[in-house]
Amino acid sequence: MTDAIKIDVWSDIACPWCYIGKRNLERGLAQTAADDDAPRVEVVLHSYELSPDTPVDFEGSETDFLAGHKGMPAEQVQQMLDRVTGIAAQAGLNYRFDLLRHTNTVKAHELLHAAKAQGRQAEMAERLMSAYFEEGRHVGRIDDLVELAAEAGLDADDVRDALDTQRYLSDVRQDQEQARAYGITGVPFFVIDGTYGVSGAQPPEAFAQVARQVWAERRTAAAEPSA
Template sequence: MKVEIWSDFACPFCYIGKHHFEIGLEQFEHKEKVEVVYRSFQLDPYAKKNTGMDIHQVLSAKHGIPYEKAKEMNNQLKQYAKKAGLDYQLDTMIPTNSYDALRLSYYAKENGKIKEYMDRIMKAHFTDSLDIGDPATLAQLASELGLNANETLDVLASDKYSENLAADKAEGTDMGIQGVPFFVVDNKYTMSGAQSPQVFSETLQQIWKEDYVNDNAKEQLEPSLDHYCSDGTCKF
């Protein structure tokens, strides 16, 4: 069974969704048969680096809402993350463009460190208040995972993996993805949003039962699980 997870480091629901999925996967009795593939879907290619703004200001400007309203919304998000077991430090988080961090994920994948990379970059962004748009910071984080810091800087100084990022975005768009996180199982079943661990576990079990155990029931299962969808997505 293959599960593809489409996400963007700039999306706070992607970290929560990934965390929930991993908990649900641990509860799935056939977890050793599941291949997890990380795919990139950058939501805002025009996001700026070095804005000098906090995330509340960015949200306020983007949606035309008062600063205090934006801060209230982010505080609600922080509590949502806390319930998931994640520590979001949104007051000190550094808003930036996720392009380089996403490009570097393909380098991490080539070197067998993609899961560790996804974990570290998300934690760096939402918990550690590090600038994941800064090449030196990304090189340091990569080196923590055993990746070569100089090679990392060479990748970031070039346009390497930009085609991979564009291809993932194009494929996701063709599939109709408008928000992340977005989960695709075996190229036909889909889930969107930061679902609960139980939903992920039960969904994997349902697909396993229908496609891997009961062959006669394959045609009875609709190639979509959108009834599980919620608002826990970052929109395109």
């Protein structure tokens, strides 16, 4: 049997394009599911912090943060957020920047690694991004993260211990080192089968195309007689 295609995804919980890219990847792979020879795919999420100097409890709105961080006029920031909200809606996401609580995301990344160890990384990523962008939940404090982890089906006590002891912080840092080695300077960034790099929240059709292409290449290579 041909091995599954591995898609490594570098993203940040606080990146609006990352949630859109995640959803578009899922929709693209869903398009391939009906193929006679549907690609088998394994998706693994990796940590990337866009603003590691952000405080856990940022006082102000998303507009305030971006205006200060990017030096853009508040009106221009609002126009940008409105545009992103519209694109997110096309992906089936209901962004609420008016509710969003900007925070440091390192603990959320530790949680994603804890979830990976429990075999529920995909569920945890979805819960975190929905909580952050659609529900105005806090994703930077341990108590809040433990609550979200339980909602995603993880063992709450294990998660609390993992976050209190920074059990997975080294895994977060390893992901970030790998991103630097790859030359990744923005997210989302997708590495397909360790060979193809795809940057940005591409449309579903683009992800479907690359999955089919790589799967066909795999099939061709498997069919060739060994020397």
